[in-house]
Amino acid sequence: xxxxxxxxxxxxxxxxxxxxxxxxxxxxxxxxxxxxxxxxxxxxxxxxxxxxxxxxxxxxxxxxxxxxxxxxxxxxxxxxxxxxxxxxxxxxxxxxxxxxxxxxxxxxxxxxxxxxxxxxxxxxxxxxxxxxxxxxxxxxxxxxxxxxxxxxxxxxxxxxxxxxxxxxxxxxxxxxxxxxxxxxxxxxxxxxxxxxxxxxxxxxxxxxxxxxxxxxxxxxxxxxxxxxxxxxxxxxxxxxxxxxxxxxxxxxxxxxxxxxxxxxxxxxxxxxxxxxxxxxxxxxxxxxxxxxxxxxxxxxxxxx
Amino acid sequence: xxxxxxxxxxxxxxxxxxxxxxxxxxxxxxxxxxxxxxxxxxxxxxxxxxxxxxxxxxxxxxxxxxxxxxxxxxxxxxxxxxxxxxxxxxxxxxxxxxxxxxxxxxxxxxxxxxxxxxxxxxxxxxxxxxxxxxxxxxxxxxxxxxxxxxxxxxxxxxxxxxxxxxxxxxxxxxxxxxxxxxxxxxxxxxxxxxxxxxxxxxxxxxxxxxxxxxxxxxxxxxxxxxxxxxxxxxxxxxxxxxxxxxxxxxxxxxxxxxxxxxxxxxxxxxxxxxxxxxxxxxxxxxxxxxxxxxxxxxxxxxxx
Numbered sequence: 001x002x003x004x005x006x007x008x009x010x011x012x013x014x015x016x017x018x019x020x021x022x023x024x025x026x027x028x029x030x031x032x033x034x035x036x037x038x039x040x041x042x043x044x045x046x047x048x049x050x051x052x053x054x055x056x057x058x059x060x061x062x063x064x065x066x067x068x069x070x071x072x073x074x075x076x077x078x079x080x081x082x083x084x085x086x087x088x089x090x091x092x093x094x095x096x097x098x099x100x101x102x103x104x105x106x107x108x109x110x111x112x113x114x115x116x117x118x119x120x121x122x123x124x125x126x127x128x129x130x131x132x133x134x135x136x137x138x139x140x141x142x143x144x145x146x147x148x149x150x151x152x153x154x155x156x157x158x159x160x161x162x163x164x165x166x167x168x169x170x171x172x173x174x175x176x177x178x179x180x181x182x183x184x185x186x187x188x189x190x191x192x193x194x195x196x197x198x199x200x201x202x203x204x205x206x207x208x209x210x211x212x213x214x215x216x217x218x219x220x221x222x223x224x225x226x227x228x229x230x231x232x233x234x235x236x237x238x239x240x241x242x243x244x245x246x247x248x249x250x251x252x253x254x255x256x257x258x259x260x261x262x263x264x265x266x267x268x269x270x271x272x273x274x275x276x277x278x279x280x281x282x283x284x285x286x287x288x289x290x291x292x293x294x295x296x297x298x299x300x301x302x303x304x
Numbered sequence: 305x306x307x308x309x310x311x312x313x314x315x316x317x318x319x320x321x322x323x324x325x326x327x328x329x330x331x332x333x334x335x336x337x338x339x340x341x342x343x344x345x346x347x348x349x350x351x352x353x354x355x356x357x358x359x360x361x362x363x364x365x366x367x368x369x370x371x372x373x374x375x376x377x378x379x380x381x382x383x384x385x386x387x388x389x390x391x392x393x394x395x396x397x398x399x400x401x402x403x404x405x406x407x408x409x410x411x412x413x414x415x416x417x418x419x420x421x422x423x424x425x426x427x428x429x430x431x432x433x434x435x436x437x438x439x440x441x442x443x444x445x446x447x448x449x450x451x452x453x454x455x456x457x458x459x460x461x462x463x464x465x466x467x468x469x470x471x472x473x474x475x476x477x478x479x480x481x482x483x484x485x486x487x488x489x490x491x492x493x494x495x496x497x498x499x500x501x502x503x504x505x506x507x508x509x510x511x512x513x514x515x516x517x518x519x520x521x522x523x524x525x526x527x528x529x530x531x532x533x534x535x536x537x538x539x540x541x542x543x544x545x546x547x548x549x550x551x552x553x554x555x556x557x558x559x560x561x562x563x564x565x566x567x568x569x570x571x572x573x574x575x576x577x578x579x580x581x582x583x584x585x586x587x588x589x590x591x592x593x594x595x596x597x598x599x600x601x602x603x604x605x606x607x608x
Contacts, residue, residue, distance in 0.1 A: 140522055144557050177481035178534045180556060218444055218561070225561050230482045252484060253448050253557040257522070257529050 004161055006278045008192050011156050011213060016194035018220055023163040025049065025189060025244060027124035027269070035121030036114075045122065049189030050231070050243035056114075057170060057238035066172045066237075068105050069134050069261055072096055083287035089141060098287040100132035100265065110265050111296050115168055118242060123164055123269045126295030130154065130165060130268040131288055136261045142180055142254030147221055149188075150266070151245040152195055153214045157203065158289035159275040163189075165245040165268040172261040175234050180254035182241060185221075187228035188248035193220045199279040204288055216248065224248055270295045308465055310582045312496050315460050315517060320498035322524055327467040329353065329493060329548060331428035331573070339425030340418075349426060353493030354535070354547035360418075361474060361542035370476045370541075372409050373438050373565055376400055387591035393445060402591040404436035404569065414569050415600050419472055422546060423571045427468055430574040430599030434458065434469060435592055440565045446484055446558030451525055453492070454570070455549040456499060457518045461507065462593035463579040467493075469549040469572040476565040479538050484558035486545060489525075491532035492552035497524045503583040508592055520552065528552055574599045 007022055025046045033039055037051075045051050057065070073093040078084050083097035099106035109115070110129055119127055150167060154160040175181035193216040203213060233241050243249065245266075254260065273293040277283055283291070311326055329350045337343055341355075349355050361369070377397040382388050387401035403410035413419070414433055423431055454471060458464040479485035497520040507517060537545050547553065549570075558564065577597040581587055587595070 140525070144559055146559055177536050177538070178487055178556070183482055183560070221444070222561050230560060232481050234481070250559050252482070252559055255448055255450055255554050255556055256487070256534060257526050 004275045007162070008151075008155050008194070009278075010152055010194040011197060011199050011279050012194070013196070013198065015196055015217070018223070019192040019194065021163060021190050021192060021246065026122055027164065028121055033121070035117050037118055037121050045242070045244070048186040048228075048231070049247040050184050050186070050241055052231075052233055052235070053240040053242075054235045055238045056240035059238065062172055062238040065105065065109070065263060066261060068103070069136065069172060072103065072134070073136055082285065087138065092138065093136065095133050095135045097131070097133045099134050099263075100129045103134075106132065106134065106263065109263065115240075115265070116296060119166060119168065119267045122166060122242070123267065126270040127267045128270055128273075128290070128293050128295055130158075130160070130266040130290055132265045134261070134263050137180070137254065137259060139179070139257040139259045140255060142260065144180070144253040145251045147185075147216055147248055147250040148214055149193060149216070149246045149248050152193065154245065154289065156199060156214065156279040157277050157281070157284055159277040159283065160245075160268065160272065161275055162272050163244070163246050164272040165266060167243050167245065168240060168265045168267065169233075169243070170240045170263040171233075171235065171237055172263065173237055173259060175239070175260060176258070177232070177234060178254075178256040179258040179260055180252040181260070182233040182249060182251050184231045184233065184241070184243055185224045185228050185248040186231050188224045189244040189246040191224065192246060193217070193224075193248070199281060201281055204284045221248070308579045311466070312456075312459050312498070313582075314456055314498040315501060315503050315583050316498070317500070317502065319500055319521070322527070323496040323498065325467060325494050325496060325550065330426055331468065332425055337425070339421050341422055341425050349546070349548070352490040352532075352535070353551040354488050354490070354545055356535075356537055356539070357544040357546075358539045359542045360544035363542065366476055366542040369409065369413070369567060370565060372407070373440065373476060376407065376438070377440055386589065391442065396442065397440065399437050399439045401435070401437045403438050403567075404433045407438075410436065410438065410567060413567065419544075419569070420600060423470060423472065426470060426546070427571065427573045431571045432574055432577075432594070432597050432599055434462075434464070434570040434572040434594055436569045438565070438567050441484070441558065441563060443483070443561040443563045444559060446564065448484070448557040449555045451489075451520055451552055451554040452518055453497060453520070453550045453552050456497065458549065458593065460503060460518065460583040461581050461585070461588055463581040463587065464549075464572065464576065465579055466576050467548070467550050468576040469570060471547050471549065472544060472569045472571065473537075473547070474544045474567040475537075475539065475541055476567065477541055477563060479543070479564060480562070481536070481538060482558075482560040483562040483564055484556040485564070486537040486553060486555050488535045488537065488545070488547055489528045489532050489552040490535050492528045493548040493550040495528065496550060497521070497528075497552070503585060505585055508588045525552070
């Protein structure tokens with residue numbers, strides 16, 4: 001690990017002002033698209049910081065992955081694994097990390113040409129998986145996930161130097177106005193919101209349940225929402241969002257009976273591999289922030 | 305107070321099955337409407353248990369009431385009143401009860417002919433205000449309000465004998481898919497869901513913050529939602545919902561920056577005035593469950 005200049009300081013004791021993004025959003029040449037994304041989609045991604053693809057996976061594919069998630073969730077051997085997170089309230093399996101390594105079906109999907117072509121077009125060049133997980137959010141008691149920029153955490157706690165990564169979230173259940181779907185603030189990826197407060201050690205053990213560090217202040221959030229509003233990623237099962245690593249996002253709780261499940265892959269450019277965490281602590285575990293920077297190869301190029 | 309047969313038993317130690325409603329929903333003669341509601345609206349109310357009126361109040365009226373709410377919220381003399389509820393987190397004023405008595409502008413609105421004609425048409429005959437309040441729900445930290453039937457509480461804790469009451473909720477802010485708007489389960493008013501658990505004394509002091517008794521079980525909720533789905537009362541400021549006292553409703557939390565404010569009046573038929581609470585405890589305070597059953601007179605008949 002090399003020591004690098006911190007271009008996006010955060011987690012200090014004193015408040016720091018909003019900072020303009022120093023990195024490109026789209027890394028390719030927008031004028032000559034070299035992948036499945038059209039010039040219009042590229043322009044949307046640059047402006048809003050995300051792209052929404054309704055019903056990206058077919059109903060058959062959704063059924064396959066949803067079944068595999070259920071199988072894994074109820075596999076008794078999985079509960080003790082370090083990379084599996086349980087619901088404090090009822091002990092149910094909430095998140096399984098590392099599925100791009102440990103679960104062959106999801107490993108294939110992470111390398112599926114339909115996704116990978118788009119990701120490589122945006123990030124330009126070879127990419128690897130920084131983090132992967134499948135999530136099950138129950139109905140009735142689904143908790144909120146407060147606003148955050150993933151990059152803020154990945155930079156401070158994982159040592160990701162620049163903004164050259166994106167998340168792919170694929171819904172396995174319907175997301176509607178009642179079950180707390182993902183909300184993104186359009187345009188928020190263009191500003192970096194430094195967050196107050198020294199990060200405690202082993203923060204990841206609580207931060208995935210309740211975020212207390214890396215929390216943006218209300219004034220900055222107001223400013224972002226006044227400029228961009230809020231996009232709610234509603235849609236049928238199989239819908240996919242690709243969103244920029246610094247896009248501000250979150251989700252409300254869910255008292256509806258409708259559970260939410262999704263697949264989550266984070267792609268990072270192989271040219272943006274991790275340095276030492278900028279918050280000064282030890283790196284988070286491998287299953288949360290991979291340090292295997294080997295670029296992904298295509299698994300299969302399904303047509304669509 | 306007279307002792308009466310409990311037609312809707314709840315709050316016992318043992319589970320009780322869902323029970324069919326024993327009371328009418330619309331108390332007038334649906335064939336010959338004698339008020340502003342059309343036959344179509346009456347039929348909708350009977351089927352769904354609520355009616356939604358988009359932009360019922362004009363923007364000028366909304367501004368007037370919103371200003372008055374702000375004035376009252378920031379009146380230092382109001383904070384110590386028993387009928388004012390504060391936000392535990394920041395001490396801000398969250399709800400002001402009894403506004404149909406103590407706040408002239410809201411007193412007038414509670415008797416406004418546009419509302420009262422509709423209410424009297426549904427409940428048939430003289431009505432009085434069982435409870436009134438104005439609510440301010442902040443953005444960022446707005447808490448969820450779990451599913452409940454108001455009638456279940458009003459019956460058990462206030463001694464309301466029959467289902468012959470309704471709530472009028474008027475939004476003073478926009479309700480959208482991101483800020484936790486009121487959700488109602490259409491058709492749920494036709495079944496009574498008994499809730500488990502003996503009610504503790506002075507339950508109202510905590511129940512308005514976090515409900516632990518009068519909470520319906522997940523199986524019943526699943527059954528209601530499978531039949532009726534969920535209606536989300538989204539709309540511009542000034543929109544009004546009239547909903548039946550036994551309609552199952554709730555709202556998700558709100559991490560969006562958009563606060564929500566509303567005016568809330570509960571109308572009960574003067575022929576359905578309160579008996580002793582069916583849970584066996586003392587009645588709740590007057591500002592939560594009025595025992596002044598004097599019927600409302602019209603204040604003004606604004607045309608619309």
